Amino acid sequence: MMLDQTDRALIAETQGGLPFVPEPYAAVAQALGLEEGEVLARMQAMQDRGVIRRVAVAPNHYRLGMTANGMTVWDVDDAVASDLGAQVGALGFVSHCYLRPRARPLWPYNLFAMVHGSSRDEVEDKRGQIVALLGAACRASDTLYSKRILKKTGLRLTGRT
């Protein structure tokens, strides 16, 4: 989707979040010197084209007790990897799910699923559910627990065109 300068200004204004008022888009319009109707139309257009996935709350996993996470990785038969990946992604405890290229011999895994739980035991338990779901299509798997966050910056788009 081609984004113009006004779309980018809207993104820059809202990517950190909407204001906590009953009419947040009116407040965004005022901040940018736009009509509320134009803000709503542009936001809706961006949602329709997938630039905006949804307007929602992002809970703090850690604060709500989801303190353990493991990057589970799976070597899944290519013939069924797409179908099975969709089923794994739909599980309520998987926050990211992708097919990626293998890098043999060091890395035989093609399906990546980030699993969250309140403890490592719970992550292992949920991992077991994926094992059961994949069945014989899965030849090998591993779980990579994070030891340390080395860097974390939000993805930020500047107001550039």
Place this chain on the structure above:
Amino acid sequence: MTLDDTDRHLVNLLQDGLPIGPAPFEEIALKLAISQTAVAKRLGRMKEAGVITRFGPFYDAAAMGGAFCLCAMEVPAERLEPVVTCVNAYPEVAHNYERAHRLNMWFVLATETEAEIATTCKRIEAETGIAVLAFPKLQEFFIGFRVAA
């Protein structure tokens, strides 16, 4: 901060998304029998307390024209700290995690174009002398992930 039932309902229901419109809280306010102002205030309090990290549009960075790639390196334990410093110094490195595996460093590159992903990998390889394995996404699956408050 202690969450009451209304806060919990808000967190649970608002992960699914709100309509874009002049009064986005109208429906949820009716459902929870509170005012739209009260919805906004509760969200603001939960943001301040760190219960939610944000409320607003979730942008698909790739749809906005950027390029992203998960990368991994096998860094010898004794070289970990200097390599971390070197890799983190690249503004293209958005997240970087140490993980328990032979491939012990995992980071996400975020650049304006696809071509810059490859050139950044090469620069990091040249500077560290360690191979950078790139794992670009081939397919992304719809996610049903929700956190119960």
